[in-house]
Amino acid sequence: MGKKRKIPVLVIILSSCLLQAQDIKFTDSGVIARLEKYYYYYVSQKVVDWNSDNKNDIIVGFITDPIKMQCVENVGTADAPVFKNPVSIPIPSS
Amino acid sequence: MRNPQVEDIDGDGIKDLIAVANSESPGGPTINYWKRGADGAFGQTNIFRVNGQNLYGIAVAVVDWNEDGMLDLIVNHASNLKLYLNKGSKTQYLFNAFSTLQADGSNLRYDSTYLQVFDLNNDKKKDLLVGVKGSGENKIYYLENAGTNSSPVLKQGVTLTTSDNKPIKPKVVSSIYFSIADMNNDGYGDIILTDYEANGTTLYDVVFRLYCGQPVTDIPGKKTGPVAPLFNHYWDLKNKTLFIEAATNKNTAIAFQVVSANGKIVRQSGKQPFSPLKRKAELKLENLKPGIYLVRFMIDQKGYCHKIALTK
Numbered sequence: 479m480g481k482k483r484k485i486p487v488l489v490i491i492l493s494s495c496l497l498q499a500q501d502i503k504f505t506d507s508g509v510i511a512r513l514e515k516y517y518y519y520y521v522s523q524k525v526v527d528w529n530s531d532n533k534n535d536i537i538v539g540f541i542t543d544p545i546k547m548q549c550v551e552n553v554g555t556a557d558a559p560v561f562k563n564p565v566s567i568p569i570p571s572s
Numbered sequence: 573m574r575n576p577q578v579e580d581i582d583g584d585g586i587k588d589l590i591a592v593a594n595s596e597s598p599g600g601p602t603i604n605y606w607k608r609g610a611d612g613a614f615g616q617t618n619i620f621r622v623n624g625q626n627l628y629g630i631a632v633a634v635v636d637w638n639e640d641g642m643l644d645l646i647v648n649h650a651s652n653l654k655l656y657l658n659k660g661s662k663t664q665y666l667f668n669a670f671s672t673l674q675a676d677g678s679n680l681r682y683d684s685t686y687l688q689v690f691d692l693n694n695d696k697k698k699d700l701l702v703g704v705k706g707s708g709e710n711k712i713y714y715l716e717n718a719g720t721n722s723s724p725v726l727k728q729g730v731t732l733t734t735s736d737n738k739p740i741k742p743k744v745v746s747s748i749y750f751s752i753a754d755m756n757n758d759g760y761g762d763i764i765l766t767d768y769e770a771n772g773t774t775l776y777d778v779v780f781r782l783y784c785g786q787p788v789t790d791i792p793g794k795k796t797g798p799v800a801p802l803f804n805h806y807w808d809l810k811n812k813t814l815f816i817e818a819a820t821n822k823n824t825a826i827a828f829q830v831v832s833a834n835g836k837i838v839r840q841s842g843k844q845p846f847s848p849l850k851r852k853a854e855l856k857l858e859n860l861k862p863g864i865y866l867v868r869f870m871i872d873q874k875g876y877c878h879k880i881a882l883t884k
Contacts, residue, residue, distance in 0.1 A: 502781070510779065519745075521749065541574060547573055547576060
């Protein structure tokens with residue numbers, strides 16, 4: 479008779495969200511931008527499928543330039559995103 | 573530009589861009605938009621108007637709040653969260669007036685720098701998340717929708733916290749910018765937060781921090797009970813591959829074993845990288861006889877086991 483194996487019991491609870499942290503890395507620089515103090519206070523972003531490839535990309539807005547916006551494209555997959563370095567979104571100045 | 577939003581505001585099937593302007597006109601920053609053409613190019617800068625007047629605010633969310641098929645605006649102006657319902661059409665907006673959003677019957681007043689409407693508690697109803705700035709008080713508030721999708725009724729905001737009940741907030745002291753989306757395709761909302769790191773010069777590295785959503789027994793901001801890792805498995809029959817998914821809080825690696833009913837290890841994977849953004853591992857199971865097997869793996873120093881039935 480072999481030894482009886484003790485098997486941990488797994489309980490799956492599906493209800494809501496809990497949040498944990500890690501940094502998002504970009505393929506080259508690792509950071510979204512390098513800015514002077516106060517300017518970095520106002521870097522905002524929106525996650526959206528910008529290029530309609532069914533994967534989340536990130537649109538970034540900066541206060542350093544009145545019309546500066548960038549897109550960070552997801553070159554990974556939908557469940558394991560890999561983000562390229564940001565590229566500018568060409569918005570007319572007027 | 574701040575608070576970028578991407579929505580089809582003119583009903584042509586192409587996503588347009590909306591953002592809060594930087595410039596401080598006498599009335600404050602305006603809410604701007606740029607229509608995007610079929611060639612991807614943006615048109616001129618426009619300002620949203622209400623009764624012919626520029627629309628001002630420091631934060632905006634563009635959403636069909638009352639589910640009438642038209643995009644509405646939620647704007648933070650002078651710390652009031654104002655709802656502008658679209659009375660026009662899908663192709664041409666018309667905003668005449670606003671109402672102040674309420675929670676538990678009281679007007680919502682937040683010095684918010686970011687707003688987002690998102691179903692955070694997975695109850696199929698839109699909730700509201702508000703980023704609130706203040707000296708040392710930067711927080712994200714979660715306002716659960718106790719009403720319906722077409723007629724939301726918001727509950728009082730609770731501070732969004734991490735699993736150890738610490739508020740989610742950046743080092744930045746005068747603003748808070750975040751975005752919520754399901755970043756790892758696991759069905760739970762994740763949060764990206766703007767933060768910074770000093771890099772030894774006069775410049776600072778702007779970083780995005782990701783807070784991955786996981787299943788819990790209670791809503792965010794409230795004390796939670798013990799949390800079990802999410803475990804899921806599925807087959808790719810064509811390639812005879814078993815995939816397992818599990819939740820983790822950190823970058824790690826897992827190996828897993830497939831054990832037969834008599835306790836013999838019949839398949840074993842090598843170590844595969846695991847992180848909050850990569851929560852799936854795979855193992856080829858070709859030439860395995862139909863039967864009942866156990867899948868075992870260790871993650872975050874805990875062992876797990878799941879029974880699977882392999883059929884022809």
